[in-house]
Structures are given as C-alpha cells and as structure tokens.
Amino acid sequence: MSAGWFRRRFLPGGPLPAPRPPRPRSSPVPYRRPRFLRGSGSGPGTADAPRRPDVRPVRSPARGRALPWNAGYAEIINAEKSEFNEDQAACGQLCIRRCEFGAEEDQEWLTSCPEEFLTGHYWALFDGHGGPAAAILAANTLHSCLRRQLEAVVEGMVATQPPMHLSGHSICPSDPQFVEEKGIRAEDLVIGALESAFQECDEVIGRELEASGQVGGCTALVAVSLQGKLYVANAGDSRAILVRKDEVRPLSSEFTPETERQRIQQLAFVYPELLAGEFTRLEFPRRLKGDDLGQKVLFRDHHMRGWSYKCVEKSDLKYPLIHGQGRQARLLGTLAVSRGLGDHQLKVLDTNIQLKPFLLSVPQVTVLDVDQLELQEEDVVVMATDGLWDVLSNEQVARLVRSFLPGNREDPHRFSELAQMLIHSTQGKDDGLTEEGQVSYDDISVFVIPLHSQGQRSSGH
Numbered sequence: 001m002s003a004g005w006f007r008r009r010f011l012p013g014g015p016l017p018a019p020r021p022p023r024p025r026s027s028p029v030p031y032r033r034p035r036f037l038r039g040s041g042s043g044p045g046t047a048d049a050p051r052r053p054d055v056r057p058v059r060s061p062a063r064g065r066a067l068p069w070n071a072g073y074a075e076i077i078n079a080e081k082s083e084f085n086e087d088q089a090a091c092g093q094l095c096i097r098r099c100e101f102g103a104e105e106d107q108e109w110l111t112s113c114p115e116e117f118l119t120g121h122y123w124a125l126f127d128g129h130g131g132p133a134a135a136i137l138a139a140n141t142l143h144s145c146l147r148r149q150l151e152a153v154v155e156g157m158v159a160t161q162p163p164m165h166l167s168g169h170s171i172c173p174s175d176p177q178f179v180e181e182k183g184i185r186a187e188d189l190v191i192g193a194l195e196s197a198f199q200e201c202d203e204v205i206g207r208e209l210e211a212s213g214q215v216g217g218c219t220a221l222v223a224v225s226l227q228g229k230l231y232v233a234n235a236g237d238s239r240a241i242l243v244r245k246d247e248v249r250p251l252s253s254e255f256t257p258e259t260e261r262q263r264i265q266q267l268a269f270v271y272p273e274l275l276a277g278e279f280t281r282l283e284f285p286r287r288l289k290g291d292d293l294g295q296k297v298l299f300r301d302h303h304m305r306g307w308s309y310k311c312v313e314k315s316d317l318k319y320p321l322i323h324g325q326g327r328q329a330r331l332l333g334t335l336a337v338s339r340g341l342g343d344h345q346l347k348v349l350d351t352n353i354q355l356k357p358f359l360l361s362v363p364q365v366t367v368l369d370v371d372q373l374e375l376q377e378e379d380v381v382v383m384a385t386d387g388l389w390d391v392l393s394n395e396q397v398a399r400l401v402r403s404f405l406p407g408n409r410e411d412p413h414r415f416s417e418l419a420q421m422l423i424h425s426t427q428g429k430d431d432g433l434t435e436e437g438q439v440s441y442d443d444i445s446v447f448v449i450p451l452h453s454q455g456q457r458s459s460g461h
C-alpha cells in the first residue's frame with residue numbers, strides 16, 4: 001500500500017500540539033498513540049503508512065481478537081474541539097480468505113497474506129461529531145466488517161460471472177439466465193459487501209456506545225483497491241476526487257439534509273409519528289411566522305422537485321424538518337449530515353425525538369475502473385474531510401496537485417508532503433488559492449493515493 005496522508009487541527013494562531021491525552025474510563029476502545037512511520041525510499045511516499053515489519057494485529061473492540069490485516073493509524077494534533085481529536089483514519093492491506101475455517105476464525109492471524117488470499121488495499125476517513133468515540137470505533141472496526149462481508153462472497157467475486165448459488169448447484173434452470181439478464185458482475189458483490197459492512201459497523205458502534213454510556217457519530221469515507229478497480233464508499237460530507245493531467249472527476253457526493261431532502265421528507269410522510277407533532281415535514285423558503293397565516297407561500301413536499309404555493313395554516317408554523325440553506329442546513333435543527341455511523345442515542349434538544357431513523361448508514365459507492373485508465377505517475381485520488389472542501393474547490397485542489405507533483409518526482413515522500421501542503425493551504429497563507437478571508441478551523445484529514453502504483457499491482461491478486 002502506498003499513499004500519502006496528513007491530518008492536523010488548526011486554530012487561528014496555527015497548529016498547537018497537545019499533551020498525550022489520558023484514556024477515558026468509559027471508552028470501549030483503547031486509545032492508541034500511534035508511531036509515525038515513513039514509506040521506503042524505493043516507492044511512493046507514505047507519511048504515516050506502516051512498514052510491514054512494524055505492524056501488529058489490531059484488537060477489535062467488538063470481538064476481542066486480532067484483525068487479519070496490516071493497519072496503520074496516524075496521530076492528529078489535538079486542540080479545543082474535544083479531548084481527543086474527532087477526525088480518525090485507517091489504512092492497510094485487506095486479506096480476504098477464500099473459504100470458511102469455522103473455529104479458526106477465533107485464532108490469532110499473521111499480518112502477512114499468503115498467495116491464496118485475495119488481497120486489496122483500504123483507506124478510510126472518519127469525521128466525528130458529539131465526541132471522538134464513534135470515529136475511534138469506526139477506525140478500529142469497519143475494515144474487519146468489510147473483510148468478513150467480502151469473504152462471504154469471494155467465490156462469486158473470482159468467478160467469470162457471479163453464480164446464483166455459491167454452492168455451485170443450479171436449483172432452477174433459469175438461474176444463470178437471471179444473473180445474465182440483471183447484468184450482475186463481480187463489482188456488484190463488492191458494492192454489496194461495502195454497503196453491508198457499513199451497516200454492520202453501525203450496529204457495532206451502537207452496541208458499544210450504549211454499553212459504555214457514550215454518545216456520538218461520525219461520517220465515513222472509504223476507498224478500496226481490489227481486482228483492478230477502486231471503490232469509493234461515502235456516508236457523510238467528506239469528499240474524494242480523481243485528479244489527472246486533464247481531468248478532475250468527483251468520486252463521491254456529499255450527503256446533507258438538503259441533498260437528501262426528498263428521502264427525509266418521505267420518511268416523515270410515511271411515519272409522521274417520528275416528528276412527534278413538533279416539526280413540519282414541508283419545506284418553505286424560510287421559517288414561517290404568525291404574520292404568514294392565510295398567505296400563499298412557496299413550498300415543497302416529498303414528492304416534489306419543483307415548487308408550488310399553499311395557503312399557510314397553523315400547523316405550517318412548526319419548526320421545519322430541514323432548516324437552513326447550504327452548509328447551514330440542519331436536520332431537525334440538530335445535525336448537518338444525513339448519513340453516517342453512530343448517533344443511536346442522539347435526540348433533538350429538550351425532546352424525546354430521535355434523529356437516528358432519519359440517518360442512513362448505507363454509503364453511496366462509486367466504482368473507478370483503474371485498469372481502463374492510461375495512468376500517469378501524477379494521477380492521484382484525493383480524499384479529505386469536509387474542512388478542506390469548505391475552503392478549496394475541486395479545481396483548486398487539482399491545481400495544487402498538478403503544480404506540486406511534477407517538480408518533486410524524485411522525492412519518495414512527495415504524496416505525504418502534498419497532503420500536508422493541501423492542509424497548509426486552508427490557513428489562507430497562500431495568495432490566490434482560497435477566496436479572500438476563507439480559512440478553515442475545522443479538523444482536516446487528507447489522503448493522497450497514487451493510482452499509478454495501484455494499477456501496477458492490479459495485474460495479480
């Protein structure tokens with residue numbers, strides 16, 4: 001695995017180092033102070049990616065056993081937002097077994113992957129809110145959930161065409177025809193495994209936080225390189241883009257209350273009891289006041305993409321289900337994202353109304369066929385939490401990538417240094433990069449993944 005990444009928290013005066021935080025008594029996850037590691041000089045730079053000899057299995061908080069992969073974590077400098085940093089990340093090599101071994105799953109695994117395994121690479125960013133607990137759990141757990149889900153379908157993934165039955169027997173003569181007519185491919189099984197892994201991880205987080213009396217949630221952005229394809233799964237408002245010499249391609253979409261308005265409104269329409277009579281599901285250009293009673297105003301319901309007018313009634317004066325515009329939009333006046341992990345105990349302030357029914361843990365998955373690209377050495381994927389994108393556009397990030405990489409080809413750590421430069425540019429110190437006065441004080445985590453090396457590896461398992 002080769003990728004550059006960097007993450008740091010900023011205050012107006014610049015980055016501030018924090019002392020090593022104590023481990024909380026109620027935390028279900030041991031806080032690990034990771035070591036900073038460098039990639040070897042022979043390949044692309046990896047500022048915080050682990051070298052294989054230094055890696056040991058990571059214990060899963062859910063199962064209490066070793067995880068069969070090479071996992072790397074990097075420390076974030078803490079500041080004022082939380083005792084621990086709410087941004088977390090994980091990266092490593094996924095080792096997928098081809099068959100079930102029953103009781104052996106409870107045994108310790110070696111960090112090396114025998115050739116009979118299907119192997120891939122994994123990067124993930126988690127942006128926490130309401131505390132760091134959910135993000136820490138996700139960083140320690142999601143890759144294990146994904147490995148289990150992939151192992152459950154691996155026989156179908158390596159087949160020429162995924163069979164209807166993994167047992168190898170066709171129960172119905174039309175089964176092969178069904179798979180062909182539906183156009184089911186190996187990548188569909190990987191997409192399904194990612195979707196199931198996010199849901200499984202969400203359930204683990206819910207159980208662990210409830211058992212420890214903690215709360216919180218996190219967004220999740222994951223990239224998996226497997227069988228010549230890059231899968232980008234996003235649940236939240238982080239973002240991934242592909243940057244090439246003449247192309248900038250979004251690989252994810254942000255999920256906010258505003259972008260998922262129709263889904264959220266439809267849920268409130270089907271289950272009005274979720275609003276407890278305190279909110280209205282209808283969308284208006286602004287929150288209505290008593291003076292609007294009897295007036296015809298613009299509105300939208302769940303079935304509408306356009307706008308219409310309605311005569312304002314007393315029930316329309318309730319607080320809107322989705323309030324605010326753009327990045328200020330809030331779900332039930334509380335949360336700025338509509339997908340993510342955790343938040344099982346989150347309620348609207350001073351009410352018993354739960355937000356979890358409106359939150360999806362299922363990601364949107366984008367597939368990039370790396371083998372079909374004529375890759376150049378400077379072709380990269382940039383993954384970052386929302387703090388970066390609050391300040392820089394896709395095009396601005398692409399300009400930074402294109403201006404930095406060609407002049408630093410001999411630097412083995414250039415991808416890590418590029419990730420650092422992207423974060424540095426959000427401080428408003430580089431003229432012409434950001435809009436006047438735009439500075440990010442949010443947590444920021446960045447991965448820079450060179451696709452050229454991924455393409456070279458995809459020729460074999």
